[in-house]
Amino acid sequence: ESLLLEPEVLHVLAPPFVSRPQNDSEVLRLRGKMQRSFLRRKREQSPSAAATQSQGLAPACLVCEDARVPNDIDLMALPQLCFPGICSPGFKDERFHFLVFTDVFGNKTHGVVMQWYRPILVHSTPQYLVTYNCVLFVCAISKYPYFTALKDCLSCLLVQLRTCRFSDMEERVKDFAAKLTLVPVPPPGQLHMMFTLRPLTIVLPSSEDKDQPAIDLDLHLPFLCFRPQQLLQVISCLLQEQRVVLFSSDWARLTLTAESLLLFLQPLSWQQPYVPILARGMLDFLMAPTAFLMGCHLSHFEEVAAETNDLILINIDNGSVSTSCSDTIDLPHVPPAAADCFTQRSQSLKIHFDLAQCHHMSCTNINEQRAQRRAWQQNLNHDIQRITLELIVNIFRDVSSHLNYEHRVFNTEEFLKSREPAEQLFYKKVLDTYIFHSFLKDRLNRKIDNYARMEHSTRSEMQKTPPKPVKVFKLPDFPASLSFHSVQSYYSELIQQLSKAIFSIQNENSAMLARFYYLRGFINTLCSRRLEALSDFQNLYKTDTTIFPTHLATWLVDSLHQDERQQADKRPELKRLITKVKTENEKPYVQPDNHVKKFKLPRKHLHQDEFVQCVQECGIVKDIATIHRLFDALTDGKSNQVDPGLFRDFYTFWKESEDEAQHVNLPTEVIDHLNNSECVYKLSSCVKTSHGVGKIAMTQKRLFLLTEGQPGYLEITKFRDIQVKSPFLLVRIPSLRIQTSGRTEVFEANLKTETELWNLIVKEMWTGRKMADQHKDPQYMTQALTNVLLMDAVMGCLQTQRSIIAASKLAYFDKIKHEVPMMVPKTTSEFLKHKINPSLDLAEPQTVHVLLYTPGADEMNPKLWVALTGGKVVVFDAASWSILQDSIQVGEAQLNCMLGLVQEQVWIGSQDSVIYIIDNHSMCCNKQLTEHRHEVTSLTVDTRDQHNSQHVYSCSSDGTILQWDSASLKVKRHLHLSCDHLSSIQIHDGTLWCCEYRLTSRLLSNFLFMFHFYLHNYFCLHSLELIHENPSHKNTRCNCVFVFQRGQLWAGSADSGELCLWHINNHRHPFKKISLPGSSGVTCMICVKDQIWVGCRGWSGVGGHSDGQRRSQVLVVDPESHTVSKELQAHSDSIQTLCSAEDRYVLSGSARLDGKIAIWKVE
Secondary structure: OOOOOOOOOOOOOOOOOOOOOOOOHHHHHHHHHHHHHHHHHHHHOOOHHHHHHHHOOOOOEEEEOOOOOOOOOOOOOHHHHHHOOOOOOOOOOEEEEEEEEEEEOOOOEEEEEEEEEEEEEOOOOOEEEEEEEEEEEEEEEOOOOHHHHHHHHHHHHHHHOOOHHHHHHHHHHHHHHHHHHOOOOOOOEEEEEEEEEOOOOEEEEEOOOOOOOOOOOOOOOHHHHOOHHHHHHHHHHHHHHEEEEEOOOOOOHHHHHHHHHHHHHOOOOOOOEEOOOOOOHHHHHOOOOOOOEEEEEEHHHHHHHOOOOEEEEEEEOOOOEOOOOOOOOOOOOOOOOHHHHHHHHOOOOOOOOHHHHHOOOOOOOOOHHEEEHHHHHHHHHHHHHHHHHHHHHHHHHHHHHHHEOOOOOOOOHHHHHOOOHHHHHHHHHHHHHHHHHHHHHHHHHOOOHHHOOOOOHEEEEEEEHHHOEEEEEEEEOOOOOHHHHHHHHHHHHHHHHHHHHHHHOOOOHHHHHHHHHHHHHHHHOOOOOHHHHHHHOOOHHHHHHHHHOHHHHHHHHHOOOOOHHHHHHHHHHHHHHHHHHHHHHHHHOOOOOOEEEEEEOOOOOOHHHHHHHHHHHHOOOOOHHHHHHHHHHHOOOOOOEEEEHHHHHHHHHHHHHHHHHHHOOOHHHHOOOOOHHHHHHHEEEEEEOEEEEEEEEEEEEEEEEEEOOOOOOOEEEEEHHHHEEEEEEEOOOEEEEEEOOOOEEEEEEEEEHHHHHHHHHHHHHHHHHHHHHHOOOHHHHHHHHHHHHHHHHHHHHHOOOOOHHHHHOOOOOHHHHOOOOOOOOOOHHHHHHEEOOOOOOOOOOOOOOOEEOOOOOEEOOOOOEEEHHEEEEEEEOOOOOEEEEEEEEEOOOOOOOOEEEEEEEEEEEHHEOOOOEEEEEOOOOOEEEOOOOOEEEEEEOOOOOOOOHHHEEEEEEOEEEEEEEEOOOOEEEEEEEOOOOOOOOEOOOEEEEEEEEEEEOOOEEEEEEEEEEEEOOOOOOEEEEEEOOHHHOOOOOEEEEEEEEEOEEEEEEOOOOOEEEEEEOEOOOOOOOEEEOEEEEEEEEEEEEEEEEEEEOOOOOOHOOOOOOOOOEEEEEOOOEEEEEEEEEEEEEEEEEEEOOOOOOOEEEOOOOOOOOEEEEEE
């Protein structure tokens, strides 16, 4: 007769298995007492279970975990998950299945369950023995999803358990669990752990990113079970947060399939209840009213379908997807374009290992065969992740276009309007889910993950990067004895192996080096070698800061003993780390702003600040100055606030005009006359003109007539060709007259009530085009177009007699054309090539502090690196001058200097005393040099030969000069000057030149001293002195810049409008002073070809009279005649930085009132 037995937990084995003992016998005694006390408590709570156990019929469930038994796992409820189905003594096969426990905070714990059987003899009566097959379980629980690795480990354990005596079983499992706790989990990256647990060699893969789980399962299993169309249905259901139930006759498939499906959604994270395996006593969970993802045995399919409604039923075994009400799913599908791309990509996957390996020789070693399979699986998993990520990117690609990062707003309504009608129902459901809300948080936080990288790369058509090569690190063999001393010897051997690995790749792969430092630091922590652990973690600043273990480092610092602190104070790198950790801990905790706001029209009157925020949130315009002009136009000087009804009318008119412009139906013959980038932004009503009847259409470049009757194209004029533009009154009928260069006839249109608006529009667009052409700055035209569209919306919402007056307040360029000259000087126009705006996506212009040009290589375009205020770096493609990366955050302080090294790294010196290093390829900042104690003011490199090109010099304001090996990032030499402020350093002809200033109260003046040293011995040769006497600046810094040309030293001061020249071989006095016209100080200077380019701080206004504009210049000085050969004017604020682009162009960046970059041609 078949017996149904209740499972029971016999033993719980949890770390620490090895501790520093007073004596070994005491440790064993305490450990045994702990286990027996657990059993005693369990028996007291469950008498029936104890009786079952005493009969010898209860299966054993042995639990081990990688750190501790999680508090949120109910060990009394665990047996029914280990026995999710019916247990029968007739069961004989070994089986595995997988568990996932999720707490209320969404934290997951993972379990792998192994079940096997053993025959036991039971006394049915005093005279007779009966043999039963007793089912036993071992459940290995870990914080990490190592499903395959733990399955392999348990398989190795099973080999021992099959043959050992029942009384020895606990000790075997205990020994197994203790060995697993000796295996460190690899840090995120490309380093995997390998260890031997006989007879198998097992690999622990690392996670790709610290915010992603390690992937240790076969991601192609769902592709074997479902066709791409069904897989898309399942993904659609999960994105819409439906009540999804998976079914299979194999318990193992449930968790593996569920985990794969959730990985397919990344970076979206499932936020609802998740129970991949429901035991037979847990089916009532399916009655929950919320969304969920759960798994059941296939035998419950009919029961679940009959008793519950609105469930999505997924049969893994036959690949079907249905509902509890019908065989079809009445839910919106994934958008067709994204679905078609996914289907096409899926069909190219090679998901059959035997087909891929049929041409290879047969492996004669099981571990070699497993290695082949593992490599194939890793490549396949990478391909599947790329395909599913591309699906998510294609679904949500345009979300970022409807985000306002400053106010954390997502404009749901406008996003839905941008979707195709057939797709809107899908997006309506998805946009209201928790999973999408979590996704929005990450986007608004500008999280740089795989989604952001793929979305950016596909938008900018960057090259796809292949998967990074993986390195596997082999751990030492486990010790035969697990005593404390044996384990310490094991750790010592592991530290030796890690040290050898660190030495072998010291200057080759910094990312891999960081992983070895991390592991060695972790093992040193386990061995209580706290100072060595901190030293290893300190090295992560120079290799990869993204994996720095902040909490562990804090714990180590807090646990240092007094003698260890004294030793740390003698080691500068440890002293810096300890100070940094303590400083970070003393900072008040700032709660991260993770709220997401959906845009809603205002319901109360808006003051100016509220109006600015509301306009920015709805995505109309970001520029604060433009919004202020719009506020003045809508209030018309009568009130200091905007009525919510008026704002609603304005917003409605703006969006309707935008929608009309997007749906202008132009005939093909008309489109052929327009450029690819041209769009019709405004269309008049049908009017009578001198060229016939039709509608006047405006693009960003021209006006044309869309003729009536048979639609045709008749060009009126391009904005740059307009010569005469003025309203013309004829018999009291207002009209628009336009004179075009090269034409004798005048275009005239009777626009009736629209005439005044069109006059404003044409004047503003003409002025914007002229200024854009003269200043070589396309943003003038973009701003003029924005002004015109705002004028149109103001006219449409006000509809009063004064509406044209209100709209005219937005005609900004038409007003300032008399204040800012439209025509630039001939020399400036001749040499100015282009202007770009690095603050284009910001609400206000930012100061351009530093510029750096790095040449292209290996099919990579050259880049322009721009340091803005607050540690923000913007990267341009220097071939097209388009933005490659709009925000790389490098600390929070001002950035002072940048240096490019052999197309691999960009070094950035900051006021916070740190040198940040950005990878030129990935454009990620993951390295820091923290040896300076004060703000880093200058960087330079010795490029005399290939060997010395690796030597970088940095200086800080306190007079510290460091020489770095750029490969190892180690300090080679240290020099200190006694000075008030060391401002810059340069290398010339084997000599290091240093510029510093000293403040003296005696002369009320600034002294600028220049020292130079031989690089091989740093012996100070000479010093020279530039005195700038100005009592009004006695307490200000007087920064100095200098260059070398023709054996001469050229130096300038920020508070002096002249250049001083010395002969390099004669340092006593400057032999020449060059006066710079219109300059109040020199801010930057570079040598390009045979010219000296000087960036100046100009006077406010002409002749020193302030008009609100600072007339700054770039001066080009001839070093032979010592005269200014060119005066170039393109900035309305002081010039902050200059850089050269391969001696073909010079780029100048200005302060925040202008905030733009000018690109100059070099003769």
